[in-house]
Amino acid sequence: MSDNTNIKKKAVKGVAWSAIERFSVQGVQFIISIILARLLTPSDFGLVAIVLVFSTIFQAINESGFNTALVHKQDRDNLDFSTAFVTNLAIGVISYCILFFLAPLIAKFYENENLINVMRLCSLSLIINAFGLIPMAVFTIRVDFKTQARASFTAAVISGLAGIVSAYYIKNVYAIVIQYLAYNIVYVSLMWMFVKYSFNVRFSTERFKSLWNYAYKLILARLIYLIFDDIYSLAIGKLYTPAQLGFYNRANSFRQVSSKNIINIVQRVSVPLLCENQKDNLAMVRVHLKFMKATALMVFPIVTGLMVLSKPFITVLLGEKWLPTADLFLLVCPIEFFYLISTFNRNIYNATGKTDWALQSEIVKKMFFILIFLITLNSSLQVFLIGLIIISILEMLYDTYFAKKQIGVTLFEQLKSLLPVLLASAVMGLLVSFVYFITSNIYFQLIIGVIIGVVSYTFICYCFDISDFKANVTIFLKSKIR
Known part of the structure; x- marks a missing residue:
């Protein structure tokens, strides 16, 4: 074998x-x-x-x-x-x-x-x-x-x-x-x-x-x-207030359940496999891109769909008293697009053993963090969280820079590998958004929106075989059958 x-x-x-x-x-x-x-x-x-x-x-x-x-x-x-x-x-x-x-x-x-x-x-x-x-x-x-x-x-x-x-x-x-x-x-x-x-x-x-x-x-x-x-x-x-922190905490919790957990699931599996290939940069690049594409295939559509359906999602599950969570949810979800790339690039430090670079990278990134944090500190909660999105973008850029230094994989290569998934998710998001023109009932918005999202995204990925969709599904099903 x-x-x-x-x-x-x-x-x-x-x-x-x-x-x-x-x-x-x-x-x-x-x-x-x-x-x-x-x-x-x-x-x-x-x-x-x-x-x-x-x-x-x-x-x-x-x-x-x-x-x-x-x-x-x-x-x-x-x-x-x-x-x-x-x-x-x-x-x-x-x-x-x-x-x-x-x-x-x-x-x-x-x-x-x-x-x-x-x-x-x-x-x-x-x-x-x-x-x-x-x-x-x-x-x-x-x-x-x-x-x-x-x-x-x-x-x-x-x-x-x-x-x-x-x-x-x-x-x-x-x-x-x-x-x-x-x-x-x-x-x-x-x-x-x-x-x-x-x-x-x-x-x-x-x-x-x-x-x-x-x-x-x-x-x-x-x-x-x-x-x-x-x-x-x-x-x-x-x-702010403990209640506003509660709304923010719930928004973050839903983000973790819906997408951040998927990223962490796959990245922790990738670490021992990257370590096995720590002396072969080309093999590490292949493993790195394969895991990142497979994760994006799951994460990007979930994040996109939840952003479109945030209000019916929160209202149906938690009730009217938690509705402010939906607005914050729209601001924390986009972070996942950049968090995904950053997380897998940070994994490379564990495999190469260049932990001094990991420390150096974090110190420099947090200088950017402090600057954005202080600029938005006295603003509204919404502007405060937009600053967090800007920080995520800057951290992603810096993490990919160090990934290139270690194993030679560039940001362009990574974005190119993720672009088909991003486009498929965007098309799915547009289709799901039409559900608001069909009905104003929040229960129907949520149910019909989820059905449209799952069917349309699966159809697009299957027809265009995005990120080896057919092969990955076949391997997974065979593994489950065994």
Whole structure:
């Protein structure tokens, strides 16, 4: 069997199960979030959004650092895993202690005393998740996302039920906290049950240095990215109202379910396959473009369709009180077009090992970020978010510049490969927009719009065989049949 065929089979299987994991979990959580949104208030969601910004930043230290280092290292052994485990656990405990003592200061800054207990409870996830990062690395190295799908889906169902029952009886923000912690506890417990991997808990200074030399630049780059990515949530929570932050948070959540998750699903499968070809630039370019085109084939039409149908979509699912979310949804969705290209280009750092370039890139991009952020800071919320679109474009340009330096793939090559998908999505969007001339009923707008969108886009892609549409569908179906 040729290397190309082997890569394709690994990719299809990995993407399929990664997609099943993410969308089964997100599907359950999506339904649960709708129920919780009807039981709770936008301010409750805004409060948790502030807390999760801080815990997510600390969580990234482990997830983007030592785990990625383990995946990249080809001669890894039990001592490497053990050293990473001890390090992850220590970082988790230290991170929790920092947030525990910072909670009163953060609550004072936002003038909301409820933040103290909410932050101290939610931050327990830093310690809980530290136990699960090693089995996650093992499954990623094996390109085994099927097992992760089983664990995460079960955790989503159990935690979702816990959240709904809590919301029904206590009707406040702690229902979201209970759901969040329950998911992490169940998921980590199941991951250890399924991994069937054991090691002695040891720590090697030499192995730590080896992993750290690779990881610390990625950690810094990821921290810079997350801090600036989440600074909008922090700023909205301070400059506007908790309710407006709740609307923004819901818009972002729908964006993650609809498109950002697809991007993250495929990119995490692409990392180990890029690492396998880290000494062959031409092979890396092929893998890079193949994954990016396949992802765009799914993401671009979803983003386009949701932008056209944003108002009936939000009104039907969440109710009239959440309608301001639709306007914000129109502003956050276009970011996905540029986020897709940036994400896959940032993956190249993981495969080439040029983590110093990753750090350098993030520092320069955030200079642009600060400039745009300050210019739009005292504007309306809509203008504030338009600034985020401009930032996404500038970051995409810079990420593609470094991709060319590493493996020789240009921005023109990438845009050329994505253009057919973009055109097909645009035609689909125009066809879906005609639904507003057919009926004013929001339920019919949503149902007929989705049907027109799916049928027209599939027909266009099949007729013009966009991004090897026919071949990819055939491979996927055969994989599912087996």
